[in-house]
Amino acid sequence: MTFRLYVTIGLAVALIGALWALADGSAGAGPVVQGTAEPKGVAVAMPQAATSLPSVQLHATAASNPCAQAPVQQALASGGDDAVVAAFGGGAAFRAAVAAGSAPCIDLSDPNRDWVVVNKARPLNPLAFAPTSFGDPALSVDGAGSLRSDAAHALDQLSAAADAAGVGTIALASGYRSYDTQVQTYSGQIATYGQAQGDALSARPGHSEHQTGLAADVVSCAGGCGSIDSFGGTAAGAWVAENGWQYGFIVRYVAGQTPVTGYDPEPWHLRYVGVPLATAYHDGGFVTLEQFFGLAAAPAYLG
Numbered sequence: 001m002t003f004r005l006y007v008t009i010g011l012a013v014a015l016i017g018a019l020w021a022l023a024d025g026s027a028g029a030g031p032v033v034q035g036t037a038e039p040k041g042v043a044v045a046m047p048q049a050a051t052s053l054p055s056v057q058l059h060a061t062a063a064s065n066p067c068a069q070a071p072v073q074q075a076l077a078s079g080g081d082d083a084v085v086a087a088f089g090g091g092a093a094f095r096a097a098v099a100a101g102s103a104p105c106i107d108l109s110d111p112n113r114d115w116v117v118v119n120k121a122r123p124l125n126p127l128a129f130a131p132t133s134f135g136d137p138a139l140s141v142d143g144a145g146s147l148r149s150d151a152a153h154a155l156d157q158l159s160a161a162a163d164a165a166g167v168g169t170i171a172l173a174s175g176y177r178s179y180d181t182q183v184q185t186y187s188g189q190i191a192t193y194g195q196a197q198g199d200a201l202s203a204r205p206g207h208s209e210h211q212t213g214l215a216a217d218v219v220s221c222a223g224g225c226g227s228i229d230s231f232g233g234t235a236a237g238a239w240v241a242e243n244g245w246q247y248g249f250i251v252r253y254v255a256g257q258t259p260v261t262g263y264d265p266e267p268w269h270l271r272y273v274g275v276p277l278a279t280a281y282h283d284g285g286f287v288t289l290e291q292f293f294g295l296a297a298a299p300a301y302l303g
């Protein structure tokens with residue numbers, strides 16, 4: 001382990017050196033990345049190699065018992081969610097520890113945390129939970145509601161980056177929904193489509209990600225805002241599927257995963273998990289949050 005770690009660090013250092021050499025040789029003025037349309041986060045060339053240094057070291061520390069580590073305990077007590085993930089050694093190490101069942105201090109049912117998982121088998125706890133902070137995205141359609149404040153801010157960044165990339169802005173079509181609102185939405189779907197179809201279209205009260213304030217149904221606003229149903233076919237929809245992770249969002253319900261998520265594909269339904277976890281999700285090639293955290297599939301309600 002120690003030897004392997006040493007070799008890995010050595011390689012990383014060598015890689016950094018090579019990158020610097022390339023940057024110096026080709027640009028002449030330092031590591032300036034070309035292309036103004038590049039999304040935020042990719043625009044900095046160095047950290048790709050540089051960040052592997054601390055993450056490798058911290059991962060080695062966290063592998064034993066991350067919850068017993070003082071930095072993890074301190075971050076859980078007083079830090080933000082990003083700080084907790086960082087104390088584990090980054091998103092990949094955090095995920096690995098949680099999925100392996102070796103991080104009992106991480107509660108995937110805590111609706112105040114970025115890592116909460118809500119699905120048909122995992123209702124909110126408490127059932128009528130409401131976030132404590134709210135923010136309104138800069139762009140939203142009438143009646144869209146709010147998001148948790150940090151998610152609203154992240155959506156603003158996502159929208160600005162999409163616009164800068166040439167696919168137009170992205171607006172919130174539906175954000176936070178209270179328990180009471182979901183009671184009305186769900187009962188309406190059931191009345192219209194029947195129980196089975198209604199369950200496939202709308203979450204039961206207390207089972208909706210929208211109740212966390214971390215879920216955003218979005219629309220493309222290139223030359224007038226479209227509908228959520230058309231979002232997946234827009235340039236913005238394709239861009240978000242590819243780049244949303246850089247702003248902390250994942251597409252929660254993708255094609256082919258209905259047996260795991262319990263929902264038909266919804267390219268418009270974005271879930272905020274924070275940049276560190278979204279990055280690990282993207283880099284690891286995960287397609288469901290259940291798979292990401294090693295949870296059971298949730299194709300149907302338990303009762």
Ligand SMILES: [Zn+2]
Nearest residue numbers: 215216217269
């Ligand atoms: Zn949604």
